[in-house]
Amino acid sequence: MNTRIFATPQATADAAAEAFAESARQAATERGALHVALSGGSTPKLMYAALRELDVPWPQVHIYFSDERTVGPDDEQSNYHSAKVGLLDFVPIPAGQIHRMEGELDPAQAAADYAAVLPAQLDVVLLGMGDDGHTASLFPGTAGLDMGGRVIANEVPQQHTWRISFTFDEINAARERWLLVTGAAKAPVLAEIVRGEGGYPVGRVQAPVWFLDAAAAGALPKR
Structure with missing residues (x-):
């Protein structure tokens, strides 16, 4: 398990921001651009603030999203909105290089439209993990766990809604x-994943790099 553990959520976010900046510089040099998918959650918000202060070749960065709620772009629940107000409004990324999922559309249509704008391969997919072990919008017990393709509409009965999400095929096809x-609430799930237990959706992500704070890593075996 490739883990990077830091004392606090802020330190974790700062480290992820530094890794993002380094990946962007490397990708811009080697391939001309960084194609990265962002996610929702509290830790990415901290990362966005840190990124605003770093040396990133923003004109060579293309932004995508790993999942989205079925809301419009100005809704505070929108992952795009969170990234916009936390990062995108502050950095010089050309508007045409910011690709949002259109959560206000029919979910199946939005998923099909989004699959059509994705690059052949993403460089980095950033993900979070819920207390129930879901990642992106691939929740336990939902049909999306076993769906193929690149982007899907996934019904999430436990949330009484639909979500738009990358599939595991798409997530695992990325370079990283x-x-x-x-947070301590995530610690039991992480410990089960290390032991190969639980069957959590996030366990299907192949060879991830884990950016953890000490609380989330609290139940992991000591190195």
Whole structure:
């Protein structure tokens, strides 16, 4: 398990931001651009603030999203909205290089439309993990866990809603997968994943890099 453990959520976010900046510089040099998918959650918000202060070749960055709620772009629940107000409004990314999922559309249509704008391969997919072990909008017991393709509409009965989400095929096809996880509530699930137990959706992410705070890592075996 490739884990990077830091004392606090802020330190975890700062480290992820530094890794993002380094990946962007490397990708811009080697391939001309960084194609990265963002996620929702509290830790990415801290990362966004940190990124605003770093040396990132923003004109060479293309932004995507790993999942989205079925809301419009100005809704505070929108992952796009969170990224916009936390990061995108502050950095010089050309508007045409910011690709949001259109959560206000029919979910199936939005998923099909989004699959059509994705690059052949993403460089980095940033993900979080819920207390129930879900990642992106691939929740336990939902049909999306076993769906193929690149982007899907996934009904999430436990949330009484639909979500738009990358599939595991799409997530695992990226060059790198980063999981940003903080808080003691996540510790039991992480410990089960290490033991190969639980059958949690996040366990299907292949060879991820885990950015953890000490609380989330609290139940992991000591190194």
